[in-house]
Amino acid sequence: xxxxxxxxxxxxxxxxxxxxxxxxxxxxxxxxxxxxxxxxxxxxxxxxxxxxxxxxxxxxxxxxxxxxxxxxxxxxxxxxxxxxxxxxxxxxxxxxxxxxxxxxxxxxxxxxxxxxxxxxxxxxxxxxxxxxxxxxxxxxxxxxxxxxxxxxxxxxxxxxxxxxxxxxxxxxxxxxxxxxxxxxxxxxxxxxxxx
Numbered sequence: 001x002x003x004x005x006x007x008x009x010x011x012x013x014x015x016x017x018x019x020x021x022x023x024x025x026x027x028x029x030x031x032x033x034x035x036x037x038x039x040x041x042x043x044x045x046x047x048x049x050x051x052x053x054x055x056x057x058x059x060x061x062x063x064x065x066x067x068x069x070x071x072x073x074x075x076x077x078x079x080x081x082x083x084x085x086x087x088x089x090x091x092x093x094x095x096x097x098x099x100x101x102x103x104x105x106x107x108x109x110x111x112x113x114x115x116x117x118x119x120x121x122x123x124x125x126x127x128x129x130x131x132x133x134x135x136x137x138x139x140x141x142x143x144x145x146x147x148x149x150x151x152x153x154x155x156x157x158x159x160x161x162x163x164x165x166x167x168x169x170x171x172x173x174x175x176x177x178x179x180x181x182x183x184x185x186x187x188x189x190x191x192x193x194x195x
Contacts, residue, residue: 144176
């Protein structure tokens, strides 16, 4: 944690968190609890630090309908060598462009979120690049997004389920969708290329 006081009298609170210890949900839970405590309010969401809930001998249950959303780690290809130079880029996408993507992915009856609409657009661009390579046209492409995994877990009883919802730690999931590159090119944004 770092607090910086500016010349105008304002303060900036910043913090860093190692993802091996906790995820963004936990960080937010901490900041909200800290703010409530500083205002002598009752804590609205008491964090749970019980790591025993995730004990492999007595794991929480999950809904099996989510099985098709995950990829077994064993099916991933081995990592490439890091001899290639890696590039990092930051893009700025305007509000009007995101709204346009959202309207393209939505229908009269279903409004897609901005995140889902943008993810679908990026997925389609990646598939288009693969489609241009004749050897990769029939290959399948997967797109996943990191999400808070707490809502996918339920405890062995009601008390454990509520504690899991407030678990302080790192429970992230990466659900994904899968399409054949060629089929993905034929899907119009309007008809829900969004999983």
